[in-house]
């Protein structure tokens with residue numbers, strides 16, 4: 596049976612109403628963990644609302660998994676407090692926190708059928724056989740797996756196994772579900788499809804989800820808010836839009852959208868914006884900032900926010916060096932005259948210039964964020 600769109604093509608899900616709104620808030624304050632004197636997580640604090648989808652995003656070793664494992668109860672923090680709703684769970688064993696988990700490895704029991712795997716957490720809780728059958732049927736239907744209950748995990752595709760793992764986490768209605776790179780082992784097409792399905796289930800049931808990934812695109816698709824982590828700390832915890840439009844550090848600007856950074860010196864402030872004299876020539880208008888005139892700055896602007904214009908009309912003039920078609924988009928690299936590195940643009944394919952062309956570059960002041968040169 597083809598997996599594509601199994602859940603999205605369906606009508607309202609049976610029994611979704613009985614599970615709806617099961618999410619609870621979660622808070623962490625001052626979380627810290629060191630391993631043999633090396634700080635893995637430091638000063639991590641956050642308030643997550645009931646029904647929110649929050650992602651920890653960061654590169655390898657930034658402390659995402661350690662933070663999630665402290666919330667789960669598998670790693671003991673050196674300091675800090677974790678609350679689920681109003682309840683302090685910091686010193687509780689994992690199984691007493693009532694949280695659900697979905698990890699990259701499916702961790703299904705190979706000798707049990709799909710239905711038995713999903714029933715397992717309910718059996719631990721002592722539900723009657725009839726009630727277990729009913730609830731297992733309900734989540735199987737929700738995950739588009741009706742008819743698969745008697746199979747064993749090895750008779751399923753990777754995507755189906757990951758759905759079973761999701762069912763097993765959902766079935767006992769945990770107030771918060773923790774997911775650590777659950778789609779990391781799947782190919783891109785399946786990952787995209789399951790992202791949509793996870794998001795749909797989360798929204799429909801009002802679940803609180805904390806999700807770990809190093810893939811910024813996945814984080815942007817799924818999350819209400821993203822905590823961008825670096826060196827064990829949260830650089831910024833905000834909505835995807837705020838992270839894009841108001842990155843607080845150069846690291847966030849770069850991590851989210853591979854920003855262009857142009858160095859220069861702050862020239863002057865006006866009431867609404869700030870003028871920057873770029874090192875390679877030209878004046879760029881940025882949103883207003885408090886740095887003093889003369890201050891060295893890096894101006895960050897996302898590739899999708901740089902436009903083309905006639906050579907003399909932009910904040911600088913340059914030569915088109917690279918033009919790469921990516922579906923309906925074209926990625927263009929322009930080398931400003933006198934500059935060492937390229938400015939990257941993303942344009943609709945119909946507006947592609949040709950290599951060698953002389954162009955001007957434009958950007959709205961509101962899309963240009965300044966950082967003091969030493970930051971990031």
Ligand SMILES: Nc1ncnc2c1ncn2[C@@H]1O[C@H](COP(=O)(O)OP(=O)(O)OP(=O)(O)O)[C@@H](O)[C@H]1O
Pocket residue numbers: 630634635636653654655656657658659660661662809
């Ligand atoms: N059990 C452990 N013993 C010693 N050091 C550890 C242990 N677990 C994690 N660390 C260290 O703590 C830091 C944070 O690791 P963590 O696994 O939380 O990062 P991460 O952001 O989840 O990375 P990845 O994406 O690679 O999983 C790393 O420097 C790591 O080497």
